[in-house]
Amino acid sequence: xxxxxxxxxxxxxxxxxxxxxxxxxxxxxxxxxxxxxxxxxxxxxxxxxxxxxxxxxxxxxxxxxxxxxxxxxxxxxxxxxxxxxxxxxxxxxxxxxxxxxxxxxxxxxxxxxxxxxxxxxxxxxxxxxxxxxxxxxxxxxxxxxxxxxxxxxxxxxxxxxxxxxxxxxxxxxxxxxxxxxxxxxxxxxxxxxxxxxxxxxxxxxxxxxxxxxxxxxxxxxxxx
Amino acid sequence: xxxxxxxxxxxxxxxxxxxxxxxxxxxxxx
Numbered sequence: 001x002x003x004x005x006x007x008x009x010x011x012x013x014x015x016x017x018x019x020x021x022x023x024x025x026x027x028x029x030x031x032x033x034x035x036x037x038x039x040x041x042x043x044x045x046x047x048x049x050x051x052x053x054x055x056x057x058x059x060x061x062x063x064x065x066x067x068x069x070x071x072x073x074x075x076x077x078x079x080x081x082x083x084x085x086x087x088x089x090x091x092x093x094x095x096x097x098x099x100x101x102x103x104x105x106x107x108x109x110x111x112x113x114x115x116x117x118x119x120x121x122x123x124x125x126x127x128x129x130x131x132x133x134x135x136x137x138x139x140x141x142x143x144x145x146x147x148x149x150x151x152x153x154x155x156x157x158x159x160x161x162x163x164x165x166x167x168x169x170x171x172x173x174x175x176x177x178x179x180x181x182x183x184x185x186x187x188x189x190x191x192x193x194x195x196x197x198x199x200x201x202x203x204x205x206x207x208x209x210x211x212x213x214x215x216x217x218x219x220x221x222x223x224x
Numbered sequence: 225x226x227x228x229x230x231x232x233x234x235x236x237x238x239x240x241x242x243x244x245x246x247x248x249x250x251x252x253x254x
Contacts, residue, residue: 004226004227005227007227007228008227008228008230008231008243011231011235015231015234015235015238052233052251054249056254057245057246057249057250058250060246061243061246064243080234112226138239138243141243141247142243142246144247145243145246145247146250148246148247149246149249149250151250152250152253186241198225217242
């Protein structure tokens with residue numbers, strides 16, 4: 001049991017951080033909504049009502065979509081673009097999808113290679129892009145969910161101010177939708193760009209996200 | 225690898241459930 005916990009430390013720690021933050025978001029969001037209700041002479045709502053509302057889920061999905069977009073783009077961009085000196089990048093000579101030999105596909109598969117890497121054809125083609133496919137699908141699904149849930153809150157606000165509710169196709173053209181979307185995207189892109197370029201000159205001893213402390217600044221694609 | 229597989233499944237199920245629930249809530253208009 002202890003060995004299993006240690007072997008999964010990263011996914012367990014981040015899973016728990018996620019759940020803790022989600023609970024915190026639910027409690028603070030619920031308080032904020034009820035504060036707003038008081039200001040507008042409305043009735044307070046219960047916590048359960050809040051966490052099963054489109055309002056809460058729009059906030060959750062808005063952040064999910066930007067994170068999954070960030071990782072999807074990063075996975076895709078690092079196939080074709082490099083950053084000299086960064087361990088977030090691969091070596092300048094390996095730009096592109098690389099050879100079957102480098103990727104251990106088909107006849108170059110090793111003893112413990114996944115079966116779909118070995119068999120060739122459509123299955124290997126699919127498996128060769130499975131991480132990007134799944135991350136992009138989660139991004140698109142959460143962005144869709146953001147638009148569907150965001151419309152409910154937007155329409156409630158419209159009705160409060162004697163304005164007409166909007167349809168989904170109209171909502172995805174509103175500044176509310178794009179403001180919620182882009183305010184998340186900008187921070188993700190800045191963080192990724194920072195990570196790429198800061199890791200050229202800065203180090204964290206012991207982290208695979210950094211080069212070894214003594215690695216030269218010009219060294220690309222090394223892990224410490 | 226059993227623990228690793230359990231974590232993979234937990235994440236996959238959690239993400240899928242979150243996405244599905246959000247879409248349902250949005251469609252029902254709560």
